[in-house]
Amino acid sequence: MDVMPKWxxxxxxxxxxxxxxxxxxxxxxxxxxxxxxxxxxxxVQGSFGSTYxxxxxxxxxxxxxxxxxxxxxxxxAAMFNIGAEGQATLGGLGVALVCLAxxxxxxxxxxxxxxAGGALFGAxxxxxxxxxxxxxGSHIVITTIMFNFIGAAVLNYMLVNAMRPEGSMxxxxxxxxxxxxxxxxHEMLAVVGIPFAKSAPANVALLIALLACxxxxxxxxxxxxxxxxxxxxxSESGAIYAGISxxxxxxxxxxISGGLSGLMAVNNVMGEAERLVLNSVEGxxxxxxxxxxxxxxxxxxxxxxxxxxxxxxQGGAELALWTTIPRELIVVIQGLVILxxxxxxxxxRMPIERLFxxxxxxxxxxxx
Amino acid sequence: MKDLAEAAGQSSGAxxxxxLRGISKxxxxxxxxxxxxxxxxxxxxxGIIGENGAGKSTLMSILFGFYKADKxxxxxxxxxxxxxxxxxxxxxxxxxxxxxxxxxxNFTVLENVVxxxxxxxxxxxxxxxxxxxxxxxxxxxxxxxxxxAKIEEIGVGxxxxxxxxxxxxxxxxxxxxxxxxxxxxxxxxxxxxxxxxGLRDEGKTIILITHKLREIMEVTDTVxxxxxxxxxxxxxxxxxxxxxxxxxxxxxxxxxxxDKKPAxxxxxxxxxxxxxxxxxxxxxxxxGVSFEVRAGEILGIAGVAGNGQSELLEVLGxxxxxxxxxxxxxxxxxxxxxxxxxxxxxxxxxxHVPEDRQxxxxxxxxxxxxxxxxxxxxDPGHNNGWLMDNAGIRAETAGKMERFDVRPPDPHxxxxxxxxxNQQKIVLAREIERNPDLLLVGQPTRGVDIxxxxxxxxxxxxxxxxxxxxxxxxxxxxxxxxxxxRIAVMFDGRIMGERLPGETSEGELGLxxxxxxxxxxxx
Numbered sequence: 079m080d081v082m083p084k085w086x087x088x089x090x091x092x093x094x095x096x097x098x099x100x101x102x103x104x105x106x107x108x109x110x111x112x113x114x115x116x117x118x119x120x121x122v123q124g125s126f127g128s129t130y131x132x133x134x135x136x137x138x139x140x141x142x143x144x145x146x147x148x149x150x151x152x153x154x155a156a157m158f159n160i161g162a163e164g165q166a167t168l169g170g171l172g173v174a175l176v177c178l179a180x181x182x183x184x185x186x187x188x189x190x191x192x193x194a195g196g197a198l199f200g201a202x203x204x205x206x207x208x209x210x211x212x213x214x215g216s217h218i219v220i221t222t223i224m225f226n227f228i229g230a231a232v233l234n235y236m237l238v239n240a241m242r243p244e245g246s247m248x249x250x251x252x253x254x255x256x257x258x259x260x261x262x263x264h265e266m267l268a269v270v271g272i273p274f275a276k277s278a279p280a281n282v283a284l285l286i287a288l289l290a291c292x293x294x295x296x297x298x299x300x301x302x303x304x305x306x307x308x309x310x311x312x313s314e315s316g317a318i319y320a321g322i323s324x325x326x327x328x329x330x331x332x333x334i335s336g337g338l339s340g341l342m343a344v345n346n347v348m349g350e351a352e353r354l355v356l357n358s359v360e361g362x363x364x365x366x367x368x369x370x371x372x373x374x375x376x377x378x379x380x381x382x383x384x385x386x387x388x389x390x391x392q393g394g395a396e397l398a399l400w401t402t403i404p405r406e407l408i409v410v411i412q413g414l415v416i417l418x419x420x421x422x423x424x425x426x427r428m429p430i431e432r433l434f435x436x437x438x439x440x441x442x443x444x445x446x
Numbered sequence: 447m448k449d450l451a452e453a454a455g456q457s458s459g460a461x462x463x464x465x466l467r468g469i470s471k472x473x474x475x476x477x478x479x480x481x482x483x484x485x486x487x488x489x490x491x492x493g494i495i496g497e498n499g500a501g502k503s504t505l506m507s508i509l510f511g512f513y514k515a516d517k518x519x520x521x522x523x524x525x526x527x528x529x530x531x532x533x534x535x536x537x538x539x540x541x542x543x544x545x546x547x548x549x550x551x552n553f554t555v556l557e558n559v560v561x562x563x564x565x566x567x568x569x570x571x572x573x574x575x576x577x578x579x580x581x582x583x584x585x586x587x588x589x590x591x592x593x594x595a596k597i598e599e600i601g602v603g604x605x606x607x608x609x610x611x612x613x614x615x616x617x618x619x620x621x622x623x624x625x626x627x628x629x630x631x632x633x634x635x636x637x638x639x640x641x642x643x644g645l646r647d648e649g650k651t652i653i654l655i656t657h658k659l660r661e662i663m664e665v666t667d668t669v670x671x672x673x674x675x676x677x678x679x680x681x682x683x684x685x686x687x688x689x690x691x692x693x694x695x696x697x698x699x700x701x702x703x704x705d706k707k708p709a710x711x712x713x714x715x716x717x718x719x720x721x722x723x724x725x726x727x728x729x730x731x732x733x734g735v736s737f738e739v740r741a742g743e744i745l746g747i748a749g750v751a752g753n754g755q756s757e758l759l760e761v762l763g764x765x766x767x768x769x770x771x772x773x774x775x776x777x778x779x780x781x782x783x784x785x786x787x788x789x790x791x792x793x794x795x796x797x798h799v800p801e802d803r804q805x806x807x808x809x810x811x812x813x814x815x816x817x818x819x820x821x822x823x824x825d826p827g828h829n830n831g832w833l834m835d836n837a838g839i840r841a842e843t844a845g846k847m848e849r850f851d852v853r854p855p856d857p858h859x860x861x862x863x864x865x866x867x868n869q870q871k872i873v874l875a876r877e878i879e880r881n882p883d884l885l886l887v888g889q890p891t892r893g894v895d896i897x898x899x900x901x902x903x904x905x906x907x908x909x910x911x912x913x914x915x916x917x918x919x920x921x922x923x924x925x926x927x928x929x930x931x932r933i934a935v936m937f938d939g940r941i942m943g944e945r946l947p948g949e950t951s952e953g954e955l956g957l958x959x960x961x962x963x964x965x966x967x968x969x
Contacts, residue, residue: 300833305816305823312809318765319798319806320821321788435474 082434088379092372092419095426096386099418103411112403124396125389133263133278134395137350138362139388140280143287144342145366146373146380147294148335152218153375154298155331156311161207161222162339163363164229165200169340170347171233172199174241174251174354182257185282189260192348193286193341200340201333203229208332212325218332226363237356251354260349283345290338291377297334307331339363365412371420383419390415461524463488463620463651464509469518471504478504479515480675486620486668488523491642491652493662493683496672497695497895498866502655505672506622510542511535522620541613545625547605549597555608556580556593559615576615583614587644588637602752603634610641621645622653627661631750632923632956639665659688660924671695696897706907709931712741714776715915716762716884721770723757723939731757732768733939739884739915744906746930746947747919750959754939755919756801759888762917763798764791765806774884788821797877799870801888801919807873808861815843815857818876850875851901867898874902878909885909888919903929923952937961 082090104114125135145162152159176195182188207221234249241251263280267273298304310317310327317324346358369387373379394408418426462485471479478501486492496502507513509520511529520527522538529535535542549558560569560576580593589607597605606626613621623642627635642652642665654666662669663683670680671694679694692700716739723732732754739745749755761768764787772779774794780786788798798821800806808817819828819839828835843857850871852864861869870890877885887906891899906929910916920926926933927947935942935958942958 296833300836302823302829302834305834309809309812309820312811313805315802315805316807316809316820319763319788319800320823321764321790321792323787431474438475439472 082431086430086434088374088376091423091427091430092383094430095372095418095423096415098426099411099414102418103414106407106410107403110403110407112401117397117401117403120396120400121389121393124400125392128275129273130275130278131392131396133275133280134392135385135388136263136280136284137278137345137388138391139384140284140287140345140349141342141359141362142365142369142384142387143291143380144338144345145363146369146384147290147366147377148338149366149370150373150375150377150380151294151298151307151338152331152335153370154311155307155327156314157208157211157218157328157331157335159204159207159222159332159335160219160364160367161204161225161229161336162342162366163359163361164222164226165203165336165339166342166359166363167226167229167233168203169196169200169343170354170358171236171343172196172340173343173347174254177254177258177348178241178252181255184257185260188258189282189344189348192258193344196340196343196347197337198340200343201337204332204336204339205329208329208336211332212328230357233354234356237354241354249356253353254348258348259352260344262349279350281345281349283349286341286344288381290341291381294338295377303330339366365416368416368420371423387412387415460488461521462486463490463523464653465521465524466505466509467519467521469505469508469515469520471501471508471513471515473504477675479508482518482672482675482677484670484677484680486651486653488651489646489649490667491646491654491665493654493656493666493669494672495656495659495662495669495691495695497657497897498893499895500672500695501675502672503624504675506542506624506653506655509535510540510622536616536618539617539619540622541610541616541618541620542622543606543609543613543624543626545628547609549605549608551598552596554594554596555591555600555611558597558608559593559612563616579615580611583611586648587614587641589641602629602750603631603637606630606638607641618650620651620653622655624655625657626654627656627658628921629751631959632952633960635661658924659691662691663688673697692896696895698897700896700900704903704907704928706929707911709743709910711743711931712913714738715741715774716917717771717773717776718762719771719773721758721761721768721772723754723761723766723768725757725766731939732761734770735936735939735941737934737941737944739917741883741915742910742913743931744910744916744918744929746926746933747917747936748923748926748933748955748959749919749921749936751921753936753959755921755936756888757939758936759798759801759886759917759919762791762796763800763886764788764796789824792821792880795883796886797880797882797884798886799873799877799888799890801892803866803869803873808869810862811860813858813860814847814852814864814872815840817861817872818843818846818857820876822876822880846875846879847872849879850905865895866893867895867902870894870902871898874905878905882914884915884917886917886919889921890918891920891922891925923955926955927952935959 107114107117125131145166148162149159172195173192176192177188203225207218207225210216210221211218237249237251242249243252260281260283263278264274264276266282298308306322307327309320310322310324314324342362347354351358365387369380369383372383390412394412397403397408398405464486466482466484469479469482482505494502504513508515511531511534520529527538529538550561556573556576559580560572564572566572577593584590589611591604591607626638630638646652656662666683668680669683671678671691673695719736721732721735722730724730735758747755757766760766761781762772767786768781772781774796779794804810809820822828828839840857847855847857852868852871861872890902890906894902906916918929930947932944933947934944935955937959938961942963
């Protein structure tokens with residue numbers, strides 16, 4: 079029998095982990111002579127206090143939704159894909175090539191093509207590790223992390239040697255044509271008369287991310303393929319018994335995962351930078367792992383934890399801007415949250431399970 | 447209370463070798479052991495019998511220091527003893543032979559025996575001392591094992607003897623054996639029992655954990671019955687009967703024999719000719735197997751585990767490639783191609799209840815309703831176009847759970863939360879309700895409680911009576927004898943012979959299982 083009720087599993091444990099991470103962060107902030115309460119207020123104010131803050135928080139969250147979903151899909155097939163960083167990098171290349179290929183007349187035409195380009199490049203970058211895992215038994219963790227480095231180098235090469243406009247000293251592509259510029263939340267909400275900060279980068283890609291959440295849920299829990307993917311992820315011997323091909327599951331799951339990572343580029347490359355720059359992914363691929371772990375590999379959980387990590391990113395930037403808390407310490411805080419919600423999950427889970435047991439047993443004794 | 451028990455011990459002479467008082471242990475919400483008291487006299491073979499999950503193994507793990515009891519005390523030879531770990535248990539003179547041997551495969555017998563009991567910095571002195579010691583024990587108890595043979599080169603029966611030797615080398619006075627006969631032929635089991643009797647006569651105390659009533663009756667002096675974490679009875683073996691013990695185990699009257707009419711075999715459903723299988727390690731597991739199964743009959747495959755029966759089921763079920771001819775209803779089956787898998791077999795009317803329901807037959811984290819279509823998820827009947835018809839599957843599952851008496855009948859419960867018997871009923875319900883032409887069944891009642899065994903056997907016989915062909919693989923000879931209409935015995939990847947259950951004996955089958963071909967003359 080499950081020890082804990084479901085709400086405790088999906089809500090109580092992450093929330094307590096988060097509080098623990100916050101307490102330790104507070105102690106660290108206290109240690110360098112700043113006021114943690116004021117810091118928290120500043121973070122909340124900076125990320126949720128204005129539409130400008132919201133715009134940034136949701137922009138980051140959009141990135142994390144894509145990479146979180148990417149990790150979750152592979153994870154359900156027992157593939158620990160830590161290559162979202164490289165796959166998103168290559169996705170950026172795909173998006174950039176599509177955007178620069180034609181003088182796009184309107185974003186509604188450019189967006190589907192760019193999505194296809196990003197997803198295709200991301201999926202292609204996941205294909206080789208997937209094929210190696212399925213056919214040669216190479217460990218996916220090793221290959222995907224290697225591919226992150228190769229991906230970064232490929233981007234570097236492409237930007238410096240192929241895509242850099244003539245005469246430019248900056249390793250970046252040319253600016254995308256205006257017809258590819260995606261509507262921001264400011265523009266979209268203005269249609270219905272809601273004022274929103276003009277300079278915030280959140281854009282229509284957020285809606286694509288939300289749609290992706292729904293589609294991933296549909297795929298995993300409502301389709302035959304999702305059924306087979308999850309079955310394989312739980313038990314390879316069981317899958318073979320049922321006539322499910324492990325090769326097919328590994329490769330398709332990784333292609334979907336890589337494709338989702340690649341789609342992230344629609345947000346950060348096409349939606350915000352509007353050109354391709356070096357290191358555009360900025361670690362979002364790795365944050366996606368923590369987002370998926372905290373979100374229990376479920377799209378709804380990923381959505382919520384992506385917003386949380388968006389808050390940490392935006393709030394952290396505000397802290398660095400307005401206080402003497404150094405930028406590095408903000409990385410420490412983010413790291414603590416990842417550590418507690420992802421890696422140290424059992425540390426919180428075990429005592430809570432014991433608590434529920436104790437409660438149940440004392441109830442049983444009272445009932446007897 | 448304590449004085450009273452001590453007084454009782456003194457009045458009957460020597461204190462018991464083991465005495466447990468009020469042992470309780472809970473895992474989460476499961477009370478595995480509830481206030482258990484047990485006293486085993488020195489120089490006795492004491493059986494502990496009970497269904498899976500009755501708490502036998504937990505109790506022995508407490509005695510061997512793997513778990514710590516929540517409550518209660520342990521007395522060894524009358525002295526209260528704390529056993530926090532297995533080192534302490536060994537120091538207290540307790541040895542344990544596990545169901546799954548804990549031997550290093552590429553070490554020799556001698557190296558395994560001294561492993562963990564080395565003395566001094568140099569291995570050589572220990573080794574020569576151990577060799578002498580070992581030879582003496584082996585002679586004393588009819589346990590001949592070559593001390594220089596590697597574990598991977600000797601048979602299971604011998605490996606088990608090494609486990610016993612390990613304990614004796616550590617001066618164990620109390621020996622616990624957990625389901626020791628599961629991997630043995632009847633002859634090897636008899637040998638083991640002779641060894642155990644010899645040890646007992648030397649004054650050792652033996653605790654035998656088993657779920658086989660026959661063994662209890664054959665070898666033990668006293669027996670305790672466990673049910674749902676409680677010790678329900680302790681009796682002298684001579685004063686009880688298998689029926690009485692079964693009733694104590696289950697809590698109600700149980701039919702130990704399968705009730706079935708004679709078979710009326712029809713046309714040949716499965717024809718297997720010269721089937722060969724080579725596994726991933728390039729070992730030939732099936733060396734030219736041929737047989738037929740007809741509609742309306744059960745062919746039982748007897749044999750000691752590891753003689754090719756598993757591979758036979760796997761190749762027929764599409765989990766492994768093979769060569770040779772396999773025909774179902776007169777049409778041959780592709781055994782090597784890309785489409786040779788579980789799915790294509792199911793489409794040909796072959797249902798498969800695999801040997802290992804937890805690793806193969808079920809996805810333990812999936813709910814009962816998801817498991818009820820596992821392997822058949824491609825069936826259009828379970829799908830509405832692109833999406834699976836989850837509501838329909840759930841509704842069907844409820845009906846199947848009711849018909850197969852799965853308890854609790856909750857389609858949303860994860861498979862891991864059902865007992866072994868109920869898990870097996872889920873698998874059976876899924877496979878039998880597909881109304882297959884051929885049912886492959888491996889170890890249908892392994893780890894299943896007696897009450898459910900009766901039900902499962904009945905369902906298999908019902909399917910036979912409905913005119914279906916059934917291929918049954920089991921290492922339980924009783925089950926093979928009780929269910930089969932014909933029996934084929936496998937040894938070393940070959941079929942040694944076919945017998946009719948009415949015209950053979952366990953002795954004859956046992957010889958065939960050990961690879962003795964002239965059993966006809968011998969019997």
